[in-house]
Amino acid sequence: MTATETAATLPWPEPPTTAEVLARVDALGPGWRERQRSLDEAVEFPHENFAEAKAAGLHALCVPTEYGGAGFWLPGRYGPWYEVLERMARWETNTAQLIQVHNHAAGIIAWHSTAEQRDYFMPRIVDGAFCASLGSEAHLYENGAEVLESELTRVEGGYRLTARKGFASVAATAKYLMVWCAIEGDTSYASRMVFAVVDVDSDGVELLDDWQMLGMRSTISCGVKFQDVFVPDDHVVGTPGGWITGDPRTFSCAYASNHLGSAQGAFDFLIEYIGSRPDLSGSEAVRVKLGQMDARLFAARACLRSTAARLDRGDDPDECEADAVRTMHLAKDAVLSIPYEGFDLVGARACHERYPLGQMMRDARTFTLHFRDDLYVERLAQLALGNGFSAKGGRGGSTPFEEGSGATGQATAGA
């Protein structure tokens, strides 16, 4: 293959500017917005959006530049990642979340792999092998505490995996199921955790038909069963505990970006609707509410930009994560309150399903439950009280948590 041919097949032969990526997102966004209602109604995965996203290189945003990716979610490239996520969610939150999950999985595989594993997985991902990220063990048809127990058992040439995961976004179209699991042992779960990259066609893998949800319906974040699945050594990525001890990255700003973009999308709708109704736009009471919403969006966005800049500068990861948690709190508040309060401004007719606000509200309510806000902000209080803050060692949306051990109990790995 000549250099020109190689470059032509790579999503990003040169690292793109943020403006270039945003332009591609904006070219696809209207189509995503148009399909969002029917996909929600049919509980159907956005295959067409994904095909378009791949053609536009959005599947390779967190693939390192040496493999033709955009190199996002790495030092110096956090800011662009969050801006692009925000823009995607402004058009369509479900698709944005799915592209986020896939890219984070690709970025995790890239970071934690050996050179040989990277050379194996990265070109395949660039070619269009999508990745899901399976951390959660909250099962949709069962209640009770979420307990992480997925373990790899040693056998000749690799491991066996018997496990059940819940909420596996992207699984519906994935080639690789990146399973957060521990090598068997007695020490804390987080310290034994690696990533098993399981081919979805492996014997013993079963996708469950259990995704009947209030919102984020087109993500089809179904449960997945693994029954005695063989995972060869070269598909086990990372050293035990490497996510906690060897990788400063978290998902917090990405969640915040999606929430902020979705909140902006709802605000855009309110402005359009109210702008076309002089009786509403002429009301000072309505304008005051809109102005408050506008300021709320600005506050969350300013925090997001500031936190991204700190990450890009390489500031202390614990301090950055405290800022990321503050940002996520503000972004969640914006995305939960703007559609909900917006209904008071636009009234009952805006509840008609031809308008997007109702779905935006359902999607926001569902997606913001990936990890409860109270549990994050309580950690900020601990920090203010002088009790410290650990990005990866405390309860958060990015780390497994074990009750009683001072580490965490929940792997909200996906998003």
Ligand SMILES: Cc1cc2nc3c(=O)[nH]c(=O)nc-3n(C[C@H](O)[C@H](O)[C@H](O)COP(=O)(O)OP(=O)(O)OC[C@H]3O[C@@H](n4cnc5c(N)ncnc54)[C@H](O)[C@@H]3O)c2cc1C
């Ligand atoms: C749309 C969507 C997509 C997702 N995609 C993925 C994915 O791709 N991969 C993935 O791994 N996960 C994914 N998740 C799963 C998510 O990260 C969580 O694992 C899941 O939402 C937990 O379910 P639950 O809230 O019912 O858990 P529960 O543990 O039953 O929590 C119930 C409530 O109690 C709170 N809580 C939990 N423990 C405590 C405690 N000790 N004290 C006080 N309160 C507590 C929780 O925050 C929650 O509000 C997704 C979730 C959503 C909504």
